Amino acid sequence: MDPRVKSSLLWGLVGAMAFLVLAQGYHLVADEFLGIAPMGVGALVVLGTTTALAHTVRPRLVQNERS
Numbered sequence: 001m002d003p004r005v006k007s008s009l010l011w012g013l014v015g016a017m018a019f020l021v022l023a024q025g026y027h028l029v030a031d032e033f034l035g036i037a038p039m040g041v042g043a044l045v046v047l048g049t050t051t052a053l054a055h056t057v058r059p060r061l062v063q064n065e066r067s
Contacts, residue, residue: 012051019046
């Protein structure tokens with residue numbers, strides 16, 4: 001697997017896990033359970049968005065790091 005793709009997928013997983021942690025925190029504080037389906041859909045949306053954003057922005061960050 002291309003290291004760029006692998007890195008982007010890992011960042012997507014980090015984003016999805018962060019979303020799930022925030023959803024769990026909401027459940028603990030507000031005492032309201034959102035449901036498995038909305039949490040799963042939300043995690044997948046965050047995963048896809050973060051992966052695409054990381055893949056798109058990475059070349060620019062690497063370029064800024066060199067200068």
